[in-house]
Structures are given as structure tokens and as C-alpha cells.
Amino acid sequence: MAVITQDDLLGAIDNMTVLALSEFNKRFEARYGVPVNHEDMLATILGFSYLVLMGFRRLGVGLTREAEEDYWYVWRVFAQCMGLDAAGLPDDVDDAGAFYAAYARRHYVPAAQNPDGVALAAANLGMLRGLIPRPLRWLGLGVAPALYMRELLTEEECARVGIARVRG
Numbered sequence: 491m492a493v494i495t496q497d498d499l500l501g502a503i504d505n506m507t508v509l510a511l512s513e514f515n516k517r518f519e520a521r522y523g524v525p526v527n528h529e530d531m532l533a534t535i536l537g538f539s540y541l542v543l544m545g546f547r548r549l550g551v552g553l554t555r556e557a558e559e560d561y562w563y564v565w566r567v568f569a570q571c572m573g574l575d576a577a578g579l580p581d582d583v584d585d586a587g588a589f590y591a592a593y594a595r596r597h598y599v600p601a602a603q604n605p606d607g608v609a610l611a612a613a614n615l616g617m618l619r620g621l622i623p624r625p626l627r628w629l630g631l632g633v634a635p636a637l638y639m640r641e642l643l644t645e646e647e648c649a650r651v652g653i654a655r656v657r658g
Contacts, residue, residue: 539565
């Protein structure tokens with residue numbers, strides 16, 4: 491009788507996920523074409539992976555280094571499924587941070603030169619405010635999303651996307 495281990499099961503799930511996302515990627519590229527810039531694609535993926543980990547650190551969530559690396563690994567696999575070459579991906583969380591810092595130096599600009607980023611940040615805050623039940627907004631908790639943004643972003647990052655200080 492064969493025994494299926496947890497590693498066997500995780501490996502099978504990993505393979506099925508890669509195949510499913512690879513098929514999705516093929517259909518996407520057939521419909522919309524090949525992405526223009528893999529650097530921007532990787533930076534976007536880092537927004538959902540590396541920057542989330544940095545937010546956890548700022549909030550004191552307290553993930554272990556191993557948990558952070560495991561989280562990054564999942565996103566590394568996702569990046570490969572989206573068509574990025576494994577050889578060009580950061581190997582670990584520290585490499586991801588170095589890539590993102592270099593990307594930010596090259597591409598981030600002040601709010602006056604980034605009206606789309608300012609509009610996106612404002613729409614994001616509006617959406618988050620809308621998720622707070624109306625009675626809680628009446629009690630003043632509508633500022634909670636802006637407070638969290640101010641907590642999670644540096645002063646420079648807030649200025650770059652036009653997130654003002656919260657009065658009070």
C-alpha cells in the first residue's frame with residue numbers, strides 16, 4: 491500500500507497550480523498580448539508580497555523569518571506562472587527588498603508628476619472608507635483607513651500619492 495505524504499500532496503497541489511496559472515497566462519496573452527514590461531510586472535507582484543511583509547513588520551505582526559520566506563516563495567511561484575523567468579526573480583525577501591528599492595529610485599516621482607497615482611490613492615481611501623459601516627463613520631471612524639495608511643507608509647510615500655495628515 492502506498493503512503494501519500496504531506497510533501498507529496500503539497501507537490502501535487504503546486505504542480506496543479508502552476509499548470510492552471512500557466513493556462514490562464516496563455517489565454518491572457520492570446521487575448522491581450524505579451525506584457526510590455528516584466529520589471530513593472532515584478533514590481534506589482536512585490537506590491538502584493540514584499541510590501542505586505544513590510545506592512546506586517548511595521549504593524550508588529552511578528553512573522554518569523556521562515557514564514558516570510560515561505561510567503562515570498564508562494565509569490566515567486568505565482569510570478570513564474572505569470573510568465574516571469576525564475577532566473578530574474580529575487581531569491582529571498584532581502585533580494586526582493588533590494589529590487590524594490592532600486593525600482594522605487596528609478597520610477598517614483600512627486601505627487602505633482604503622478605496625478606494617476608494620487609487619484610488611485612484617493613479612490614482606494616474612498617473605497618476603504620465605504621467598507622466601514624455608516625454608523626461607525628458617523629462616530630468618526632471614517633478616518634481609520636487614512637490613519638492606517640499614514641501608519642504603514644513613510645512621510646515621503648504619503649506625499650508622493652497625496653495622502654494628507656489626518657486632523658484631530
